[in-house]
Amino acid sequence: MTKYRDQFIDVVNYIDANLDGELDVKRLCQLAYLSKYHFHRQFSSHFGMPVISLVRLLRLKKAAFQLAYRVDDKIVDIALANGYESHEAFSRAFKKHFDKSPFEFRKTPDWTPWRSKYEPVIKLRTKIMNENPDFKVELIDFPETSIAVMEHRGSPNLLGNTIQKFIEWRKINHLPPNKSKTFNLVYDDPAVTVPENFRFDLCCSVDFQVEPNDYGVVSKIIPTGRCAVVRHIGSDDSIGAVVNFLYSKWLLDSDFEVRDFPVFFERVSFFPEVSESEMITDIYLPIDLGT
Numbered sequence: 001m002t003k004y005r006d007q008f009i010d011v012v013n014y015i016d017a018n019l020d021g022e023l024d025v026k027r028l029c030q031l032a033y034l035s036k037y038h039f040h041r042q043f044s045s046h047f048g049m050p051v052i053s054l055v056r057l058l059r060l061k062k063a064a065f066q067l068a069y070r071v072d073d074k075i076v077d078i079a080l081a082n083g084y085e086s087h088e089a090f091s092r093a094f095k096k097h098f099d100k101s102p103f104e105f106r107k108t109p110d111w112t113p114w115r116s117k118y119e120p121v122i123k124l125r126t127k128i129m130n131e132n133p134d135f136k137v138e139l140i141d142f143p144e145t146s147i148a149v150m151e152h153r154g155s156p157n158l159l160g161n162t163i164q165k166f167i168e169w170r171k172i173n174h175l176p177p178n179k180s181k182t183f184n185l186v187y188d189d190p191a192v193t194v195p196e197n198f199r200f201d202l203c204c205s206v207d208f209q210v211e212p213n214d215y216g217v218v219s220k221i222i223p224t225g226r227c228a229v230v231r232h233i234g235s236d237d238s239i240g241a242v243v244n245f246l247y248s249k250w251l252l253d254s255d256f257e258v259r260d261f262p263v264f265f266e267r268v269s270f271f272p273e274v275s276e277s278e279m280i281t282d283i284y285l286p287i288d289l290g291t
Helices: 004-018 026-032 035-045 051-069 075-081 089-099 102-107 110-129 156-172 236-253
Strands: 139-140 145-152 182-186 199-205 218-222 225-233 256-258 265-268 280-289
Touching: 004 035, 004 051, 004 110, 004 236, 026 035, 026 280, 035 051, 035 110, 051 089, 051 110, 051 182, 051 256, 075 089, 075 156, 089 102, 089 110, 089 236, 110 236, 145 156, 145 182, 156 199, 156 265, 182 218, 182 280, 199 218, 236 265
Parallel strands: none
Antiparallel strands: 139 225, 145 199, 145 218, 182 199, 182 265, 225 280, 256 280, 265 280
């Protein structure tokens, strides 16, 4: 079963990387080392859905990210780019999965209905990462970094609303990701934190003090200090496995203890600009030598 899980994550990564075109079922079978007949049966048993349904789900996920975070893109262009022949066909499919029309979702992104449908993919990616913790940990001295911060407080499923506002603030202040590094301060584990208590900061590097503003963006500092860092390449679905590894096995086997600052991410490349399998996130755990 472990062999099949590894093979199917290769299949999902291939689908992620080729969502814009026609997917070759023969190639998917080759990645899984299965005949076409066995491939479809095994795939459905792993994911609880046929491969074509997963492809549709991943395309809708990409479309949802584009709706939420690329607000200048027209809905009809997003529909066509994700394989739908018309705005109407896209709207019907989108509403079926998200319980909102594309227009309504763009106004107030809510990922709650999505998660139950997407859960099999999250579980597979997380399980594979937990079973194969081949993470390269480096030790670095992180420099003091001034950041502009928008605090998200509440359900992680509503994080999209806060991201939208932060993107808008960055645009107004001419701080695109290619000029200003993007960070997240991660205070809580969503798996063990009740939604209303979840805390997560959206951040970008700045060289000025943030003035009071209507968006609620404030100035903070990532302090200088030693960090353990892992470069994670792939979907956020499995990023929790890397964080858990740093806090558990790696920290227990080291001579370090955690500093009084939360784990934080630097977003090097983003979905949907790149496929989920090509996302790059550097995960930093602030540490000190143990006493």
